[in-house]
Amino acid sequence: MSQTGRNGSRAKNGQPIEPVASDRPYALRLADQRSVAEMPTDAPDRSDAAKERARAEADALRGRLAEWQERLYAEHHRRLLVVLQAMDTGGKDGTIRNVFRSVNAMGVKAARFEAPTRDDLARDYLWRVHAQVPATGQIGIFNRSHYEDVLTVRVNGLVPEHVWRRRYEHIRGFERLLADEGTRIVKLFLHIGRAEQRERLQARLDDPHKRWKFDDNDLRQREHWDDYMAAYTDAIRETDAPHAPWYVIPANQKWHRDRTVLDLLVRTLEDMAPQYPQADVDPSRVAID
């Protein structure tokens, strides 16, 4: 992750925001692995002590994220788009809840992409996505995204292969446009194991307060687990770019997942280093009676 430096001192005005995270980022890159299926879904250290440390780190990182977002908004020049993808029960909603808890709601714009409506289907698949991109100064969050059009659409055979295959090129072009015009993009695959998914689905069935979340279709999609891993691997490889990198987040442990995402977003904002605008006024020359 060379593009997200650790240099908190790049904040050239206002108080510098101190870096808090550890030396190395927790988020993983696909890099040389043949498939996301080979990548860890567990935290490297699952001891109680590690869990406690992660929670303390996450608390500190939440404060930093809020500070950086305030600067991004004040600067009013660029945007940050966070794309969240995961298998069912992978923790997209929980991540959004836990990561952005301290951030000013005015500065965050979350969009959820469910099955397309009749109106959506009447246009190209990027139409509804483009409509939801963040405005200047905002952090946009995509809860699912245009990637479903090369993931679930592919796995379920909703369009022929030549149709989903050419979509990688559309997506590269779309993200290039966003980046060139001032949006930093970070794409996260919350990576859980198949066994972890079984436990989470069972928990939904067992808990009367969670039962409403249970969906038959989740079981059908679970049967295609390997196809999904192949589709994720291809999607990540085809659309990974310096201006729109993909990260794989081991997500079996929520405390590790949340800390990892917070760490990554803070690093990204440190690298963007948004600045408070220069005031045009010299306060020593202003007399207010």
Add this chain to the structure above:
Amino acid sequence: MSQTGRNGSRAKNGQPIEPVASDRPYALRLADQRSVAEMPTDAPDRSDAAKERARAEADALRGRLAEWQERLYAEHHRRLLVVLQAMDTGGKDGTIRNVFRSVNAMGVKAARFEAPTRDDLARDYLWRVHAQVPATGQIGIFNRSHYEDVLTVRVNGLVPEHVWRRRYEHIRGFERLLADEGTRIVKLFLHIGRAEQRERLQARLDDPHKRWKFDDNDLRQREHWDDYMAAYTDAIRETDAPHAPWYVIPANQKWHRDRTVLDLLVRTLEDMAPQYPQADVDPSRVAID
């Protein structure tokens, strides 16, 4: 214009729609000319007889256009996007009024792109454009378009050269997406001469009913005429594609302009050849009491 055939008989169901236009299309392609500045702005024949013929042709073509649009809507599978660009007073509004007069308003969606709003400027320049693309079965009309972001933006120096120059690639990607996902695109440059523009501006000043249309800024843009011709030439060359071709329409004579645009759109729809859907019902087996 090899991609828009003349084969009215390709309408495989319903009554075939008879082709009406002349043997060769009237619309011009930039092709080997060095610049649009070298291309004709006048009709090839400006006699009264030619004018009369053009008007009769336009009347017949309007009927064909309405018939084809009805099929496009019934088929409910694809879309047609017509991009209209011109110098000020070039006749965009008049063309839309005269060409689509007979077409069912439900099947047409016109969008006008004026100076971007604060909200527009908070996103990339294609955001507001993508939002306005036609839905399935519709003919979309862009009155000005994303091309202003490489025309007026370039000529007036609103962004640095490296910013407008990389936009050609964004636009190619955007139009590729639309085409791949089912939208036929036709791009028209209504081409008037500088002398013709002077007369039209003068007419706006002289006629108290047209004076509201007069805008000081039109005079400022007129000073950049040669820069605009260079910008149009580059934009056409950089973004001309089989799925999104550019046509230059000699537009000094409105009767020639309207007939030329009608002829082009009818040819395009003939080539798309939208079909009435097959009914699932065998009417001979239905008894309605």
